[in-house]
Amino acid sequence: MPKISEKGLKMPSSPVRKLVPYAEAAKARGVHIYQLNIGQPDIKTPEQAINAVKDTDMTVLAYSHSAGNQSYRDKLAVHYNKIGMNLTDENIIVSTGGSEALMFAMGSICDNGDEVIIPEPFYANYNGFATASGVTVKPISTTIENNFALPAISEFEKLITDKTKAILICNPGNPTGYLYTQEEMDQLTALVKKHDLFLLSDEVYREFAYDGRKHLSVMNITGLEEHAIMIDSVSKRYSMCGARIGCMVSKNKEVMATAMKFAQARLSPPTFAQIAAEAALETKQEYFDEVIGEYIERRDVLIDGLKKIDGVEVANPGGAFYCVAQLPVEDTDVFAQWMLENFELDGETIMVAPAAGFYSTPGMGKNQIRIAYVLEKESLEKAVRILDHALKAYKA
Template sequence: MPKISAKGLNMPESPIRKLVPFAEEAHKQGKTVYYLNIGQPDIKTPEVALDAVKFHMLDILAYTRSEGSENYRIKIAEYYKRNDIEVTHNDIIVTTGGSEALLFAFGSIMDEDDEIIIPEPFYANYNGFSTASGVNVVPVISKIENNFALPPIEEFEKLITPKTKAILICNPGNPTGYLYSKEEIRQLAAVVKKHDLFLIADEVYREFVYDGISHFSILQEAGLEDHAIVIDSVSKRYSMCGARIGYLVSKNPEVIKTALKFAQARLSPPTLAQIASEAALQTPQSYFDDVKEEYVKRRNILIEGLEKIEGVKVAKPNGAFYCIAELPVKNSDDFARWLLESFHYNNNTVMVAPAAGFYSTPGVGLNQIRIAYVLNEESLKLCIKILEEALKVYRD
């Protein structure tokens, strides 16, 4: 039999999706499964975006430019300007989701066996993108005890080698919900300038920051123009995960020129999805105000509920819609599977994401889970009760 590639064999499973077969089997058994494992908001997509596709006037569904339609990129630049980020449409490449933007960034700035430093826990697919690109992740661990704040900057400097090409952060963070402060961004900026590295920021949750705190983009930091690469997406901002539209943004013309070659190789981003995403830019601020208010309510219900469960430790997020909870279990993979296979509370159970998959350091995060608070308030309250009752009877 022909052999599978080493790269394919090393490709990690998604901790978010790998338990789906067990959830499907739980459904067949008649259980109601509440999905806390995936960041699929139940917030409605703006009507203006859906209407743009519904009532489009196209006769031919043709390719667009490889970097995305010029009109859409101009409007994206205007969106950034409203958020005090000065870029032009020539600094933007539209991609098939933020995932492709990350792959383009990795391909543009790193070669095989180069290294990228990432504070962990981090979005699990960073491991997958690194494996696909032949790049080595060098983790620096952030801790639940201080809410997953940026590790001391000295810890980053200790890890820098001749193979180090970039530092990658998610701000606000998936899976932690941590929002980096302006001071933390400036510490990172100083390090990448000192060592001539790139700083990549995944800012797809920019709109979702709470408690009166403001988001500070790496594109707002003066003197970082040659170093900064932003990854962005419409998926969570407008609850348009299925559109698969993202973008890579950089003021470094060589980065854009190089990334464009990768964009040309895959021809163009999807046309109808660009139409929807361009229309979504008309979404009024009131939409985001309402969504943020809803997420704050959900966050508070979740965090307060989890804190009342004996043996559970949880970090309070200031952004996005995720949190990491530490459970009184030895292995959250086993616990998550057991919840689906063997447990129910009044015929209800939950699906969570084991957090070890959000680390690249072996053996770390084994007793942690990521929870996405994307369900309504009553569902979240029930989920907390399910977890509480499950932990009373679960045995490692």
């Protein structure tokens, strides 16, 4: 029998989606599930994005430019320049989601066996992208005790070798919701310049910064022009996860010319989704103000509720719409599956994402879960109550 590739065997399963069969079985039994495992917002997509697709009069659904529609890239540059990025369309390649942008970035700056340093826990698919690209992840651990703040720069320097090509951050963070401070960004800037590395910044949650704090993009940092690569997406900003439109942004001309070859190899990003994404750029600030206000309320309901559960420790997110909670169980993979297979409260249960899959270091995060607070407040209150009862029943 022909053999599967080593790369394929090493490709990790998604910690967010691997419990789906158990959830489907629970639904078949009539159990209502509060899905806290996936970052699919219930916020409405801006109407103009939906209508732009409905109202198109095209007669041929054609390829776009490999870098994305010219009109969309032009408007994206204007959008970014409103927040001081000083970009042109040549600094932007439109991608099929932020995922493809990350693959383009890794493919453009790394060879097989090269290393990328990533603070963990991190977005689980970084492991998959690295595996697919032949890149070795060098994790640097953050802790729930100090809210997942950036480790000392000296800890980063211990990991840097002649194979190190980049540091990758998610700001604000998935799964932690951590928002990097000005001091931390200054330290990272000095580090990548000192060692001549790239700084990849996944900024798909940029708008979701709370408590009066501001997000600082790598594209706003003077002197980082040759080192900075930004990853962006419409998925969370406009509640358009299904559009699969993102982009890779850099002022480094060699990086962009190289990434363009990867973009040409996949031909073009999806046409209808680009039309929707371009229209979404006209979304008024009031939309974001309302959405951010709603997420702050949801966060506060969730965090306050979790803190009241005996034995649960939770970090307070400064952005995005996730938090990591530490539970009084040995293995949250087992516990999460048990909640779907064997537990319900008044005909309801919850689905969470076990956090071990958001780490690269073996054994880390086994007693943690990621919760996405993308449900309305009443549902979050019910979910917290279910978790409380589930933990008591599990330990009994």
